[in-house]
Amino acid sequence: MRLDxxxxxxxxxxxxxxxxxxxxGSVVFRNLRERFGSRVFPVNPGxxxxxxVRCFASVLDIPEKVELxxxxxxxxxVPKVVAECGRKGIRYVVIISxxxxxxxxxxxxxxxxxxxxxxxxxxxxxxxLGVLDAHSGVDTFFxxxxxxxxxxxxxxxFVAQSGAVCSTVLDVAVGAGxxxxxxxxxxxxxxxxxxxLLEFLANDDExxxxxxxxxxxxxxxxxxxxxxxxxxxxxxxxxxxxxSAAGGRAALxxxxxxxxxxxxYECVFRQAGLVVVHSLSEFFDAVRAFERLKxxxxxxxxxxxxxxxxxxxxxxxxxxxxxxxxxxxxxxLKKRLPVEATxxxxxxxxxxxxxxRYAVAIDACLRDPFIDVLVVVVLFQVPLVGEDVxxxxxxxxxxxxxxxxxxxxxxxxxxxxxxxxxxAGVPVFMFPESAARAVxxxxxxxxxx
Amino acid sequence: MRLDxxxxxxxxxxxxxxxxxxxxGSVVFRNLRERFGSRVFPVNPGxxxxxxVRCFASVLDIPEKVELxxxxxxxxxVPKVVAECGRKGIRYVVIISxxxxxxxxxxxxxxxxxxxxxxxxxxxxxxxLGVLDAHSGVDTFFxxxxxxxxxxxxxxxFVAQSGAVCSTVLDVAVGAGxxxxxxxxxxxxxxxxxxxLLEFLANDDExxxxxxxxxxxxxxxxxxxxxxxxxxxxxxxxxxxxxSAAGGRAALxxxxxxxxxxxxYECVFRQAGLVVVHSLSEFFDAVRAFERLKxxxxxxxxxxxxxxxxxxxxxxxxxxxxxxxxxxxxxxLKKRLPVEATxxxxxxxxxxxxxxRYAVAIDACLRDPFIDVLVVVVLFQVPLVGEDVxxxxxxxxxxxxxxxxxxxxxxxxxxxxxxxxxxAGVPVFMFPESAARAVxxxxxxxxxx
Numbered sequence: 001m002r003l004d005x006x007x008x009x010x011x012x013x014x015x016x017x018x019x020x021x022x023x024x025g026s027v028v029f030r031n032l033r034e035r036f037g038s039r040v041f042p043v044n045p046g047x048x049x050x051x052x053v054r055c056f057a058s059v060l061d062i063p064e065k066v067e068l069x070x071x072x073x074x075x076x077x078v079p080k081v082v083a084e085c086g087r088k089g090i091r092y093v094v095i096i097s098x099x100x101x102x103x104x105x106x107x108x109x110x111x112x113x114x115x116x117x118x119x120x121x122x123x124x125x126x127x128x129l130g131v132l133d134a135h136s137g138v139d140t141f142f143x144x145x146x147x148x149x150x151x152x153x154x155x156x157x158f159v160a161q162s163g164a165v166c167s168t169v170l171d172v173a174v175g176a177g178x179x180x181x182x183x184x185x186x187x188x189x190x191x192x193x194x195x196x197l198l199e200f201l202a203n204d205d206e207x208x209x210x211x212x213x214x215x216x217x218x219x220x221x222x223x224x225x226x227x228x229x230x231x232x233x234x235x236x237x238x239x240x241x242x243x244s245a246a247g248g249r250a251a252l253x254x255x256x257x258x259x260x261x262x263x264x265y266e267c268v269f270r271q272a273g274l275v276v277v278h279s280l281s282e283f284f285d286a287v288r289a290f291e292r293l294k295x296x297x298x299x300x301x302x303x304x305x306x307x308x309x310x311x312x313x314x315x316x317x318x319x320x321x322x323x324x325x326x327x328x329x330x331x332x333l334k335k336r337l338p339v340e341a342t343x344x345x346x347x348x349x350x351x352x353x354x355x356x357r358y359a360v361a362i363d364a365c366l367r368d369p370f371i372d373v374l375v376v377v378v379l380f381q382v383p384l385v386g387e388d389v390x391x392x393x394x395x396x397x398x399x400x401x402x403x404x405x406x407x408x409x410x411x412x413x414x415x416x417x418x419x420x421x422x423x424a425g426v427p428v429f430m431f432p433e434s435a436a437r438a439v440x441x442x443x444x445x446x447x448x449x
Numbered sequence: 450m451r452l453d454x455x456x457x458x459x460x461x462x463x464x465x466x467x468x469x470x471x472x473x474g475s476v477v478f479r480n481l482r483e484r485f486g487s488r489v490f491p492v493n494p495g496x497x498x499x500x501x502v503r504c505f506a507s508v509l510d511i512p513e514k515v516e517l518x519x520x521x522x523x524x525x526x527v528p529k530v531v532a533e534c535g536r537k538g539i540r541y542v543v544i545i546s547x548x549x550x551x552x553x554x555x556x557x558x559x560x561x562x563x564x565x566x567x568x569x570x571x572x573x574x575x576x577x578l579g580v581l582d583a584h585s586g587v588d589t590f591f592x593x594x595x596x597x598x599x600x601x602x603x604x605x606x607f608v609a610q611s612g613a614v615c616s617t618v619l620d621v622a623v624g625a626g627x628x629x630x631x632x633x634x635x636x637x638x639x640x641x642x643x644x645x646l647l648e649f650l651a652n653d654d655e656x657x658x659x660x661x662x663x664x665x666x667x668x669x670x671x672x673x674x675x676x677x678x679x680x681x682x683x684x685x686x687x688x689x690x691x692x693s694a695a696g697g698r699a700a701l702x703x704x705x706x707x708x709x710x711x712x713x714y715e716c717v718f719r720q721a722g723l724v725v726v727h728s729l730s731e732f733f734d735a736v737r738a739f740e741r742l743k744x745x746x747x748x749x750x751x752x753x754x755x756x757x758x759x760x761x762x763x764x765x766x767x768x769x770x771x772x773x774x775x776x777x778x779x780x781x782l783k784k785r786l787p788v789e790a791t792x793x794x795x796x797x798x799x800x801x802x803x804x805x806r807y808a809v810a811i812d813a814c815l816r817d818p819f820i821d822v823l824v825v826v827v828l829f830q831v832p833l834v835g836e837d838v839x840x841x842x843x844x845x846x847x848x849x850x851x852x853x854x855x856x857x858x859x860x861x862x863x864x865x866x867x868x869x870x871x872x873a874g875v876p877v878f879m880f881p882e883s884a885a886r887a888v889x890x891x892x893x894x895x896x897x898x
Contacts, residue, residue: 146862147830147863148860161759164757164800167831168757168828172859245770280881308617309611309699311614314696410597410617411597411620432729
């Protein structure tokens with residue numbers, strides 16, 4: 001299924017633009033207008049003009065060629081509008097309108113599907129937010145920009161049935177500095193579903209990591225195939241909703257799909273090579289890890305370095321088992337570090353660690369062939385660690401020798417330095433458990449399969 | 450053990466103040482000087498004057514009465530300085546200096562202990578940050594204020610052996626808006642240990658919640674007794690470090706104490722009525738819950754309300770099993786809510802939920818005797834929910850009818866409204882799993898024991 005036009009359309013019609021600025025169609029039109037100017041056309045039979053632009057009574061009245069239709073009219077009118085799009089030669093429609101299968105109106109949904117079939121059209125929706133392409137600027141999300149930030153262009157794609165999950169994840173992710181390629185909320189998914197989108201994003205050069213929130217899948221066998229193929233090309237992080245009994249009941253009434261058994265889903269997902277996460281925070285930890293990874297790990301042996309004993313211990317606890325430090329590196333570090341330091345794993349540089357001490361330790365660990373991944377804890381609260389430790393960490397990350405994950409946290413002073421790490425692209429995490437989840441995600445994808 | 454003076458001392462001597470402003474003694478002196486003025490005395494035989502203040506050659510030269518000694522001299526000098534404090538009549542000392550049992554110098558630690566015994570003195574430390582009392586202003590932490598924020602006066606006490614955990618937790622907590630009563634890093638704990646501090650904080654009127662990070666306890670039986678007694682008076686949240694094999698090895702070399710078996714610790718802690726958490730983020734979720742709780746839950750039945758189906762499902766999944774909505778409330782809500790809403794648990798007010806719809810749903814659930822706790826998800830990204838939903842949530846929280854936890858997250862616009870909820874004292878959480886952990890902590894303390 002060729003889905004490119006949904007994301008790259010150069011001319012778009014929005015059907016259902018009204019004079020009320022907060023109505024769905026109006027918000028979408030205004031958003032698209034900013035980017036596409038006169039290549040976006042408003043349609044509404046009762047409205048003469050919107051934002052100073054002539055509003056067409058029907059799609060058929062538009063004198064130019066249109067590639068993509070965005071439909072935000074009341075549910076019962078949708079089949080008629082879609083048919084007009086079809087007659088106009090528009091093959092791609094995003095149907096935001098609700099009131100179909102999700103509220104039990106199966107008849108209307110079937111009517112819609114037969115129109116789509118008749119004109120050989122591809123549809124995203126109904127009952128969805130549609131698509132947002134941070135590179136091309138196509139954006140059918142009806143959240144006003146002042147309520148929901150739009151992402152910078154980047155390499156993360158996110159797909160969800162649920163509009164609320166989609167928009168909220170996006171809004172949080174923008175705040176956390178993640179860059180996006182494509183975001184899709186596909187709602188009822190009557191034509192384009194999760195499997196089609198996975199297939200498409202697997203081959204999308206702008207997408208480096210795929211995030212997926214699902215409650216149920218339409219066709220298990222097809223999904224498994226699409227997911228396996230996608231996972232072979234790039235990390236696919238999946239969060240499954242509705243795994244508890246109450247969540248499952250809610251998912252059934254939310255999307256009309258069976259949420260299924262937690263254990264079975266977990267097994268099937270892992271078999272397909274997906275990175276399975278169990279909460280939104282874990283999802284974001286994994287996204288950060290993959291988005292920022294400069295080099296694949298060669299194995300699963302993690303070395304922890306810290307200037308705070310307790311934080312080293314909590315990091316070790318969160319990671320589970322750690323290998324012992326290799327003899328050669330231990331001997332070297334014992335010579336180079338003060339006697340109070342604990343040369344082990346975690347490697348405790350202790351509270352008075354200087355930038356120099358970090359540099360020595362990190363270099364030694366990057367050279368050690370028995371270490372695959374570094375987790376470096378830097379507590380900036382202690383007086384002696386210099387601000388230039390940031391440079392040491394950035395250099396280690398950019399050396400592309402091994403994946404380097406940083407744990408750093410705190411108040412204003414620490415946030416300033418964490419901000420510098422973050423802007424330099426270093427995967428930095430607030431808590432040991434977040435870094436540990438990131439490490440686990442990366443190892444599960446590159447090593448454990 | 451009467452520990453009050455550690456926190457309420459009106460006159461303090463800092464031994465080991467040097468001319469270098471970043472040295473431990475100097476930072477402590479400068480911090481205390483700001484608050485206590487001429488009631489803080491610097492001591493160092495080689496220094497004539499510090500910050501324009503006469504520096505005494507010995508504690509014994511100070512002409513006035515001193516209640517608390519803060520010692521930041523090299524380890525080997527500590528016993529002599531402590532003896533001088535003893536002769537001066539100072540019964541309370543905070544010994545920041547390191548180089549004792551924690552590096553294997555058992556002889557020096559024993560020497561120190563015999564001096565303390567001879568003069569009948571109480572000591573916190575050695576190898577610690579000491580105490581910080583946000584109400585009285587006593588603050589022996591050697592982190593410069595520009596590196597580590599100091600908390601506002603509040604009701605959370607935090608105790609840890611580890612200085613790094615103590616200062617970092619504090620720094621993060623200050624940023625998250627938690628108010629503190631007393632914070633103690635007790636290091637080697639040769640006199641005052643975790644059990645003494647628990648006993649003391651249990652009876653401290655300024656402390657409403659106690660947070661505790663431990664790697665090992667000195668006397669298991671005493672700890673269990675002190676913890677049980679404390680937990681009967683107020684929630685005690687405990688995070689145990691060193692539960693993994695690698696973490697356990699690190700804990701042994703960090704504090705010289707056996708970290709012990711994870712399962713045994715968990716059982717013993719729960720038996721004592723402690724709220725057991727397993728990560729720093731979980732710790733903060735629990736702190737927020739207890740700090741902000743206005744009313745104890747009467748049971749463990751949680752009702753979820755949401756305007757985003759997917760978020761409702763993720764919240765249900767994170768909480769585990771949810772009760773069905775009671776018949777009476779269901780009938781009432783079906784009459785009052787639009788037909789598209791899902792009247793169940795989670796109660797889905799759907800994407801176009803207005804403030805009015807939230808008010809109706811929350812009121813009904815507060816009245817329902819079959820509901821004990823409310824978790825309300827509000828996604829501000831959708832256009833229709835008014836900003837005044839904040840008032841509805843604040844009112845529900847302040848009604849003190851049931852504990853109300855809020856899940857709200859997002860970018861700039863959402864953060865503005867979340868900030869308002871936060872400042873009004875509503876326990877608001879970024880992700881469903883955080884709110885769920887908070888709910889579990891509260892239920893485990895008030896109901897499950």
